[in-house]
Each structure stands twice: as C-alpha cells, then as structure tokens.
Amino acid sequence: MATIHPKLSDELSQTVVSSTKSVKIKIKRSNPNVNSEQKFDDFVVPIEKWTTVLDVLLDVKSHLDHSVGVRYSCRQASCGSCGMKINGKPGLACFTKISELDSDTVTVEPMDNYPVVRDLAVNMDRMINNHKKVMPYVIREDSEIDAESGIREFLQSPENVEKYIQFSSCIKCGLCNSACPTMSMDKTFVGPQALAQAYRYIADDRDKGKNKRLKVIDESHGIWRCHFAGSCSQVCPKGVDPAMGIQLLRGYLLGIRD
Amino acid sequence: MMVLRESIIMKIHYGTALGALFLTVIHIMMRLTQDFHESLEYENVIANYESVGYAILLGLLLILISVHGFNGLRVILLEMNQGPTYEKLVTIGCLAGMAALIAYGSRTIIMTNMGML
C-alpha cells in the first residue's frame, strides 16, 4: 500500500469511524500510451449510505493507490467530467450512490465508444467536435449589442422555453454517446448529444440557424443513422431525452413540422 | 459520395416500404384465390404474368422492394465500416444491384408477355 502525503489524505478521506459497511471496488486499469495491457485492480473501502462511486474512487486514490486515473471536478453532477461504466451501465460517478447499486462489488470501467486516455479517463474529442459542428449557439444577423440604444435583449416567451428547456440541461458528460449502439459501429456518426443540441437551438425561436444546422445533420452519417434504440435517454443523468429530440428533428427534415 | 440528400433518400426508403407493404397485402390476397400449391404451378405463374393489371402490380412490387432493400443494405453497410472509397463502392454496388434485380425481374415479365416463354 502506497503511503501518500498526509495532508491530502486528511483532506480527502471520507472514512468515518462509525462505518461498519464496506464495498469491493474493481477498477479497470489500462494505459494505452505505454502498452495494451488491461486488468482489474480490486480495493475494499468503507462506505456510508451517502457514499458515491466517486467518493470510493477518491478514497482509493487517497489511501490505497494514488495512481488511479479518473477525471472529475464538481462532485455534484454539473461539470460532466466523471462519466464511466458502473456495473456495466454508463453513469456519473459523483451522482451514483453505492447504496443504490445494491451490490457488494462495484465494477468501474471507462465509458465505451471513446478512446481511453488512462484507466477511467477517456478522450472526448469526438463528442466535443460533433457538438461544435451543430453550432450550439443562437445564430442571427443582428446582435444583442445595439449601437444606438446600448444593450437590448432578445426576449423569450415561457411557451417557447418549454419546447427546449430539458435539452438545455445537457452537461456534455457524453454518457448518451457511450450508450448508443450506432456510435459503437459507425465512427463518423454525429451522435445523440450533438443531435439533441441541434434540436435545442432549432426549437429556440430567437435562433435563425435552422437551415444551416439541418444541413449539417442531414448527411449519410447524420441523424438518419439513429434507429431509436433509446439507450441515450435511458442513461442521461440530467433528464434530457436525446432520442425524443432526434425524432422531433426528423419532423423538420420530413416536412411534418416547421 | 452524396448523390441525393440523405433526407430525400430516407423519404424514398419509408415511401417504398409503405408502398411495398400495401402491394404485398394485395399480392397475398390474390394468392388466396387458389390453393397454395396451385400458385406455384407453371401455367398459373405464366397466367399471372400475362394478366396486365397483376403483372404491373408485380413489376411495381419488384421495383419498390429492390429500391428499399438495396438502400437498406447500403445503410447497414455504411454503419459497418467507413471511409471514402468504401462508401463510394457501397453506393455504386447497391445502385448496380438494384438496377440488376429490377432488370432481371422485369425481363421475366416482359419475355412472358412477348410469348418468349
């Protein structure tokens, strides 16, 4: 067992003396930059009923093996950094409690459909590039900064907000893309995350970029390669329903909504 | 290789699927006018091809299913592998297969009606 800097262990330890329960965590380890070896390392960590998978991983890093590679930041399901496969299902480590997994052993692996950087951290370039491709911002000729009157606002009605509000909760964690069967087969597929964002901006009546965006997604590896497996919506931790966004977008392309 | 916009291709895909479904229902109902084994007897097959209305229905069904089926195959193949050369080959191959199947099926109907069978 590696000893680590005492200050770090003091700060990060969530081990409470009263704890009587523990969990075995199996962490998939690999470092493709060095070699192709993949293995699972097992650790036993005490838990409380509020302990999350991320808490366990940080406990392992603090007390047992500080070399475990994991990406995280906010610890409150808002930065989208800590996506991983938890007992086979994509989820946020900071938003998944050990108690809800109902299992003495928890297996964590990097998300599918992304190249592994090291251990649990994956490279998310593909998702970010596709996200940029659909122009995730309000497009229009005029500006909110008006030369004569100073700054003005593009007003938005509550009715219009209703049309896209759930899609604006996306934190770009990439779990939807990792759950998508087309993503695993078609390495050029645009993916549910970007498609849901294309819908979010097209449905916004301040936006005038509908045709530009539809053109981007209406190609041979675009929206039509979704076959409505629906796994994206199953795993989204923020209640976004990318599968529905994709069907709504199809409505524009099939001419049944405008 | 972008010959048509993907949305137009998919409209054709769904349209041909629904059309084929409709014509297949009529086709099966026509088969119910006689016993199953009689449908496959030589004289009956030739008689079907010689009845103009039914021959047109079969010809249309052939076109709809060839277009739908080969486009479906194109979609499956595009998802299995990617790359410009591969995708070009898939598109050309599927268009060629579609044309060949339509030509071969129509040939039987036309030859029958020209008294060549």
Ligand code: HEM
């Ligand atoms: C020749 C073999 C066929 C192939 C390779 C094929 C392939 C496909 C594919 C790939 C799709 C798209 C599915 C998706 O986007 O999720 C599809 C859709 C469809 N096909 Fe076919 N198909 C064939 C024959 C038929 C026949 C004979 C019919 C009916 C008479 C039919 C009816 C439909 C319908 C109704 C759809 C729309 C439903 C959907 O998009 O999931 N297909 N087909």
Ligand code: SF4
């Ligand atoms: S749609 Fe949901 S699962 Fe997909 S990236 Fe956004 S928050 Fe994550």
Ligand code: FES
């Ligand atoms: S650490 Fe930010 S979402 Fe989990």
